[in-house]
Amino acid sequence: MPRPRDAKTISSFRFLPALLRDPVQATDEVGRISDGDIVRLGVVGPFRPYLVTHPDHVQHVLRDHADNYRREGLLWKPLSRLVGEPSGADPAWALKKGAYQAMFSGPNIASFTDDVARAIVEAVDELADRAVDRPVDAADEMTRLVYRAITRVIVGDKMPLDQIDELGRVLATATTSSFRSRMLLPFVPFWVPLPGDRAFRRAVQAVDDLIFPIVRDSRRRGADGGDIVSRLIRARDENGNGLDEQNIRDGVVALFVAATETSVSILSFLWMVLDSRPDIAAKLYAEIDRVVGTDHPRRAHLSELRYAKMVTQEVLRLYSPGWIIPRTVVADDVIDGVRIRKGSILVISPYLTHRLADVWPDPRVFDPERFAPGQSRHRFAFLTFSGGPHQCVGSYFFTIEAQLIMAAMLSRFEPVIHGSPSIEPRLGLTLKPSERIQFLLRPRGRVTSNV
Numbered sequence: 001m002p003r004p005r006d007a008k009t010i011s012s013f014r015f016l017p018a019l020l021r022d023p024v025q026a027t028d029e030v031g032r033i034s035d036g037d038i039v040r041l042g043v044v045g046p047f048r049p050y051l052v053t054h055p056d057h058v059q060h061v062l063r064d065h066a067d068n069y070r071r072e073g074l075l076w077k078p079l080s081r082l083v084g085e086p087s088g089a090d091p092a093w094a095l096k097k098g099a100y101q102a103m104f105s106g107p108n109i110a111s112f113t114d115d116v117a118r119a120i121v122e123a124v125d126e127l128a129d130r131a132v133d134r135p136v137d138a139a140d141e142m143t144r145l146v147y148r149a150i151t152r153v154i155v156g157d158k159m160p161l162d163q164i165d166e167l168g169r170v171l172a173t174a175t176t177s178s179f180r181s182r183m184l185l186p187f188v189p190f191w192v193p194l195p196g197d198r199a200f201r202r203a204v205q206a207v208d209d210l211i212f213p214i215v216r217d218s219r220r221r222g223a224d225g226g227d228i229v230s231r232l233i234r235a236r237d238e239n240g241n242g243l244d245e246q247n248i249r250d251g252v253v254a255l256f257v258a259a260t261e262t263s264v265s266i267l268s269f270l271w272m273v274l275d276s277r278p279d280i281a282a283k284l285y286a287e288i289d290r291v292v293g294t295d296h297p298r299r300a301h302l303s304e305l306r307y308a309k310m311v312t313q314e315v316l317r318l319y320s321p322g323w324i325i326p327r328t329v330v331a332d333d334v335i336d337g338v339r340i341r342k343g344s345i346l347v348i349s350p351y352l353t354h355r356l357a358d359v360w361p362d363p364r365v366f367d368p369e370r371f372a373p374g375q376s377r378h379r380f381a382f383l384t385f386s387g388g389p390h391q392c393v394g395s396y397f398f399t400i401e402a403q404l405i406m407a408a409m410l411s412r413f414e415p416v417i418h419g420s421p422s423i424e425p426r427l428g429l430t431l432k433p434s435e436r437i438q439f440l441l442r443p444r445g446r447v448t449s450n451v
């Protein structure tokens with residue numbers, strides 16, 4: 001058997017200046033040079049993360065040898081200051097994950113889909129009051145819409161609407177303020193202040209002020225509901241031990257962050273794509289008119305909204321909100337003949353895997369037909385929801401949520417993008433449009449809602 005070889009290092013001279021100037025361009029450049037091979041990125045001194053993009057190699061890391069690639073370091077380090085310990089090594093993780101899985105299983109989702117649909121229609125009504133005559137900010141409005149759609153699922157009736165909106169605002173601050181600098185400069189210790197640190201700390205305090213009282217109150221009153229707060233309070237391990245207050249708070253906040261940041265990013269890109277591709281928009285409007293018509297969208301419509309699902313998947317491919325999935329290497333390993341050293345950081349990049357021409361022909365072309373029924377691909381070619389033990393528990397829920405939001409918006413309105421912002425993404429905790437996007441809603445003259 002040939003001896004394992006070391007991964008080629010891409011020197012920081014080739015991409016660090018670009019990384020600080022234009023991280024997306026730098027990432028594209030790294031993807032072009034590595035072209036599916038395992039490489040190391042010579043960022044600073046001994047900090048040389050591996051980059052793994054080929055689907056076979058990704059499968060090795062995320063699924064086949066997942067125990068050897070722990071969710072620690074890089075992105076997870078700053079994130080843990082907001083959502084608690086994310087690594088699967090923490091025993092509390094299994095209890096939280098069990099509660100999430102029960103909540104977002106197919107049959108349980110079916111039991112609350114029509115409630116989510118109603119919440120979305122109400123939120124679109126409110127949006128229409130603001131957005132028909134003048135442009136509104138897409139990220140702010142999508143944040144409000146997504147929070148309205150999922151908050152009842154996560155906290156039941158424990159949170160009034162004004163607090164839901166407030167939570168959306170402070171979590172948006174927490175996930176944008178210092179994340180970018182902390183992620184791009186992961187070797188800088190936390191005691192060295194970076195831009196956005198103070199706003200981050202204030203936002204975390206505001207999150208605590210909103211969530212802890214709900215957790216305490218629910219524990220006092222007994223947690224018999226189907227919402228995630230109640231499920232986390234009831235969770236027990238095999239010895240009958242439950243989660244403490246901090247862990248329950250972390251479990252709730254982690255779910256909010258996982259479920260909202262990603263969804264808001266993808267919806268912002270969606271309206272941009274539809275604006276720039278009238279051919280695709282026309283097919284989507286035709287499907288929604290045929291399936292939903294002048295009705296309100298509901299669970300019974302979902303199986304017929306096939307093109308809406310294909311469009312969602314293609315937006316998820318080209319603008320995958322989770323653009324990197326970092327891991328820490330536990331023990332020395334070999335992947336496809338390349339030596340992987342213990343203690344290193346290894347980065348999987350859905351952004352780059354989704355742009356490999358060998359895996360996705362014409363990867364930069366937006367084409368929902370890639371996801372038409374009957375199309376097949378490597379299981380680890382489409383990485384938006386990751387894979388293996390940490391695979392996203394909300395992927396099915398998100399698809400339904402996106403179909404319902406599209407149907408609620410587009411059955412009544414045509415979103416018109418204001419000005420001509422760039423559709424180029426910007427790297428942060430999640431991938432976001434690089435410029436603030438504004439849109440207004442042009443009524444399509446079909447129905448006025450009355451929930």
Ligand code: HEM
Pocket residue numbers: 071097100104254255258259260262263266320321322325383384385386387389390391392393394395397398
């Ligand atoms: C566009 C939508 C979404 C995207 C792109 C996305 C992406 C991801 C990714 C990449 C991971 C795995 C990270 C890893 O392997 O380390 C993940 C995990 C997770 N996601 Fe999602 N997600 C989305 C929506 C949702 C929604 C709607 C929910 C809940 C309703 C959710 C709940 C979770 C949870 C709880 C985890 C943690 C799983 C674990 O630690 O084992 N996500 N998501």
